[in-house]
Amino acid sequence: MQIRTLSPDLSICDQPRPEDMARIAELGFRAVIGNRPDGEEAGQPTWAELAAAAAQAGLAARHLPIGGQVSAADQAEAFARALGEMPGPVLAWCRSGNRAEQVARLALGFRHERHHRVVVVGGGSAGIATIASLLKRRKGLDIAVVEPREEHYYQPGWTMVGGGVFKPRDTVRPTGKIMPKGAHWLHAGCIGFDPDRKAILLDDGTRLTYEVLIVAMGNRLAWEAVDGLEAALGQFGVTSNYRYDLAPYTWELVRAMRGGRALFTQPPMPIKCAGAPQKAMYLSCSEWRRSGVLGGIEVEFHNAGTALFGVADYVPALMEAVHGYGIDLRFGSNLVAVDGPAREATFRTAEGEVTRRFDMLHAVPPQAANAIVAASPLADAGGYAQVDPATLRHVRYPEIFALGDGCNTANAKTAAAARKQAPVVAVNALAVLDGEAPLAGYDGYGSCPLTVDRGHIVLAEFAYGGKLAPTLPTWLIEGKRPSRLAWHLKADALPAIYWHGMLKGREWLVQPVPLQ
Incomplete structure (x- = not known):
């Protein structure tokens, strides 16, 4: 029996035996909650046996099984009530402790609530760019970003590091240095979405509510x-x-x-x-x-x-x-x-x-969908956040938007796509916040500077359906042919555009256009 402490009043463990109840009481626990259904495997002690042993040891006991059609989210409110009604500290369990920990963290969220008008989940390229664009349009907006990482990476630069062009230090900054002024940075991770209640759960136990939610969690390298x-x-x-x-x-x-x-x-x-x-x-x-x-x-x-x-x-x-x-x-x-x-x-x-x-x-x-999004009601069949391809608004939850690598749009998953999506989401999120319909449209633009040698790039720029979408005149850069000017754009201009443009809300050449 391995016990893990989640808070001063709550711990979780793997499956105990009836004979463990006396030891649990000796450790100072005053109540137990069983989250494992009876009959999951042969030899498993029944809840009746465990409850009887708990009573004999002087422990309050409650059975809130999770499994089958009953999820941790389904039991969260009952678990929170139990914590309020039972003497503490409390020990909860399931077979391995994982379900008990999940419902416990959800329940703790009911006890630690926080609200912001706009919540952005993910402080990567897409998330920070969207926050900057929002604050550019509406100074003083109450906006929070959920991001546990202390370092922010310019991932397009890693190819150049591997080619001996950039140094690793060129591709990283402290998250605090690039966080837009005015945004509330919550140093935590998102572990669950509850869109019907306009809430998310953080790994520090906070239940965070919102009026508009923007999901920018990226995908997962499997x-x-x-x-x-x-x-x-x-x-x-x-x-x-x-x-x-x-x-x-x-x-x-x-x-x-x-x-x-x-x-x-x-x-x-x-x-x-x-x-x-x-x-x-x-x-x-x-x-x-x-x-x-x-x-x-x-x-x-x-x-x-x-x-x-x-x-x-x-x-x-x-x-x-x-x-x-x-x-x-x-x-x-x-x-x-x-x-x-x-x-x-x-x-x-x-x-x-x-x-x-x-x-x-x-x-x-x-690569796969982000696991937290995939396990939520926000996901499509493939696990990606399901949005309208033009407005980037969720197809079932009108107050939710998603962009970047973690949504199910058919564009290329690149930083250039996120740069074009961020102003669109900013405009549309503010419209929804004001009780209006989305105003701006995304055409599926993405860019992939294909570095064919050290000094030349085929600058691929395209929109939905593979339609060519050059940003600069073709007489300046012919995207279908290797170009030295495109190399200088990639090696010299794009890092500066990223750090000092995209992440600062400067929408050079990506201003949002009206929804068609």
């Missing part, structure tokens, strides 16, 4: 979905630019490699920045060509999909890069296992599983 990958990362030649701490290792491997086989992977869609897997490959090949070793390196691109890029207009320029570097394209090849010490990667293909030995492996993890 490293565990590839057998052996997590254990191999950062050693054995296994790396990924999708992690801040690993991007420098990518550059270390590239500089050290003089021959052998380099594998680059791309998992099934949707993923963050669909061009990033091949950007890592092109930058690596560019360095190997510069140092004169490319001819001795076998480069393979294992793409779980069937096309090099989702917008056909940009594929010819990318194919020129592929042929120029001598890259072996392998479509329909999905990474499923990594044996780091043996330096072997296994791929699932239409013909069966194929194992390839490597000297360097740049692995892109499969």
